[in-house]
Amino acid sequence: MSVEIEQKKYRNFINGEWVPSNTGEVLESRNPADADEVVGYVQKSSKKDLDDSVKAAKGALRSWKKRSSVERGQYLYKVADILESRLDEVAETMTREMGKTLPEAMGETARGVAILRYYAGEGMHKIGDVIPSTDNRALLYTTRASLGVVGVITPWNFPVAIPIWKMAPALVYGNTVVLKPASETAVTAAKVLQCFQEAGFPSGAVNMVTGPGSVIGQAIIDNKDINGITFTGSNETGKRIGQGALARGAKYQLEMGGKNPVIVLEDADIDLAVEATISGGFRSTGQKCTATSRVIVHRSIYDQFKEKLLYRIDEITIGDGMNEGIWMGPCASESQLNTILSYIQKGKEEGATLIKGGKQLTDGPFEKGYFVEPTVFEHVKPEMTIAQEEIFGPVLALMKVDSIEEALTIANDVEYGLSASIFTTNIQHMLSFVDDMEAGLIRVNAESAGVELQAPFGGMKQSSSHSREQGQAAIEFFTSIKTVFIK
Known part of the structure; x- marks a missing residue:
C-alpha cells in the first residue's frame, strides 16, 4: 500500500518546489463513479504549511510586480501552451476525480487554456487614463497598483476553469498567489500547477496548499500577509470568509450559490x-x-x-x-x-x-x-x-x-x-x-x-459579494486605482 501511495501522491507546491506537508498525513481522492478507485493522495496540510506558502508569495511579490504586465502575460501564454498539450491527461483526471463526463471535462480544460490566453493578452492593455487638471502646468493621470498576496479558494465542480479564472488575472496584474483547491479535486489542481511550474514562473509567485477548509481556508482568512481573498463555494463558507477578511481589512470577493x-x-x-x-x-x-x-x-x-x-x-x-x-x-x-x-x-x-x-x-x-x-x-x-x-x-x-x-x-x-x-x-x-x-x-x-470568458460574471443578493469575475472586470478586484499628480 505504501508503494501505491507514493506513486499516486501529490505534494504541496511552495516556493517553486513540491514539498510534503508538515503533518505527514494525506487525504484520499476517490472516483465517484467507482469508490473503490483511489485517484490520488493529496496533502492534509497544517496552518504552518499555509503560512510557509504565504511567506514564499510575499517574498516573490516585489520582483514579480516589478516585471512589466507584458512580460507577466508571456508567462501565461506559456502555461496555456503546456496545458493545451496536456489537455487529455488533465481532462481524464478531472472525470475520474469528480465524475464530469469526459467531453465536458475536455471542454472545461480547453476553456482554461482560452482564459489563460485572454489574460495574457490583458498584459498589453492600458491600466489608466490621463485626466484634465485644473492646473495647466500639471499632469494628472491614473495607474493601477496590484493588491499583493492573493488567497484563492476554489470548489470541486470546475477544478480547472475556476482556479485559472482567478489565478490568471491575479498574476497578470502583478499579484502573487496561494491556491487552496477543494480536496475532492486537488489531484486535478496539482496537474494544473505542474503547467505553471513548467512554464518557469518565478519561485513563490504561484503556490498551492491542500487540506481541509477548516484548517487551510481558516488560515487564509487569518493570515495578515494575505491582502485579498477570492472564493467560490457555499454561502455559509463565503460569509465566514467575508466576515474574517473584513475584520482585518483584507479585500474579498465571493461567488456563492444560485437558485x-x-x-x-x-x-x-x-x-x-x-x-x-x-x-x-x-x-x-x-x-x-x-x-x-x-x-x-x-x-x-x-x-x-x-x-x-x-x-x-x-x-x-x-x-x-x-x-x-x-x-x-x-x-x-x-x-x-x-x-x-x-x-x-x-x-x-x-x-x-x-x-x-x-x-x-x-x-x-x-x-x-x-x-x-x-x-x-x-x-x-x-x-x-x-x-x-x-x-x-x-x-x-x-x-x-x-x-x-x-x-x-x-x-x-x-x-x-x-x-x-x-x-x-x-x-x-x-x-x-x-x-x-x-x-x-x-x-x-x-x-x-x-x-463567456470575456464577459463579467457574478450575482446579486446572496449570490455574491457584488463583485464581478472574468473579462476586464477582473482588474477591479485584483488592483487598486492610484491617482497621480505631477507638477
Whole structure:
C-alpha cells in the first residue's frame, strides 16, 4: 500500500518546489463513479504549511510586480501552451476525480487554456487614463497598483476553469498567489500547477496548499500577509470568509450559490426551451452554481412542455463519465449524493409531486458509485424548500403561472440572484425580464448556465459579494486605482 501511495501522491507546491506537508498525513481522492478507485493522495496540510506558502508569495511579490504586465502575460501564454498539450491527461483526471463526463471535462480544460490566453493578452492593455487638471502646468493621470498576496479558494465542480479564472488575472496584474483547491479535486489542481511550474514562473509567485477548509481556508482568512481573498463555494463558507477578511481589512470577493429559474412563456419555442432546461438542469449532474433549478412555465403550454421534458429525460444516459455515450455522470461525492437525496425527500414531505426519478441508482454498473436519477417535481409552491434552497444536483421544480408578471414575482422570490433565463419571442417580455429580473447573469432564449470568458460574471443578493469575475472586470478586484499628480 505504501508503494501505491507514493506513486499516486501529490505534494504541496511552495516556493517553486513540491514539498510534503508538515503533518505527514494525506487525504484520499476517490472516483465517484467507482469508490473503490483511489485517484490520488493529496496533502492534509497544517496552518504552518499555509503560512510557509504565504511567506514564499510575499517574498516573490516585489520582483514579480516589478516585471512589466507584458512580460507577466508571456508567462501565461506559456502555461496555456503546456496545458493545451496536456489537455487529455488533465481532462481524464478531472472525470475520474469528480465524475464530469469526459467531453465536458475536455471542454472545461480547453476553456482554461482560452482564459489563460485572454489574460495574457490583458498584459498589453492600458491600466489608466490621463485626466484634465485644473492646473495647466500639471499632469494628472491614473495607474493601477496590484493588491499583493492573493488567497484563492476554489470548489470541486470546475477544478480547472475556476482556479485559472482567478489565478490568471491575479498574476497578470502583478499579484502573487496561494491556491487552496477543494480536496475532492486537488489531484486535478496539482496537474494544473505542474503547467505553471513548467512554464518557469518565478519561485513563490504561484503556490498551492491542500487540506481541509477548516484548517487551510481558516488560515487564509487569518493570515495578515494575505491582502485579498477570492472564493467560490457555499454561502455559509463565503460569509465566514467575508466576515474574517473584513475584520482585518483584507479585500474579498465571493461567488456563492444560485437558485436559478428558467421562465417559459406561451409564445416560446418549446423544443428549444426543453433542450435548454435539460442541459441547464442536468448537465454536470446539476452541479453548477448557474444550473437550472426552477422551471416556471405558462399554464397554456405547461402540459405540452412537461410531456416533451419527460420524454427527453428518458433519453439521458447515466454512468461513468469515462465511458463513451454517457451524458450524465455521478454526483461528485457521497456527501453530495446524500445532500441531493435529502432534498428529494424534503420535496415529497412538503407536498410536491414527484413525477420523474428521485432514486439513487445502485445496481450493476452503478453499484460502486454515487449515482442519482434525473428528478422532476411538479405542484411546487414558491415557499417549499426545493423552490428556495440550492440543491446542487439534477433536480427540477416545475411551477405554473398565468403571466410574465407572476413568473417574475416567483423568480425573484428567493435569496439568490446569480443567473436566470427566459424563453419568449415577445420583445416586450424580453425587455421586462432584463429590467426586472434580480440576477447578475441574464440569458434570453438560452439555458441559465454558461457565460463567456470575456464577459463579467457574478450575482446579486446572496449570490455574491457584488463583485464581478472574468473579462476586464477582473482588474477591479485584483488592483487598486492610484491617482497621480505631477507638477
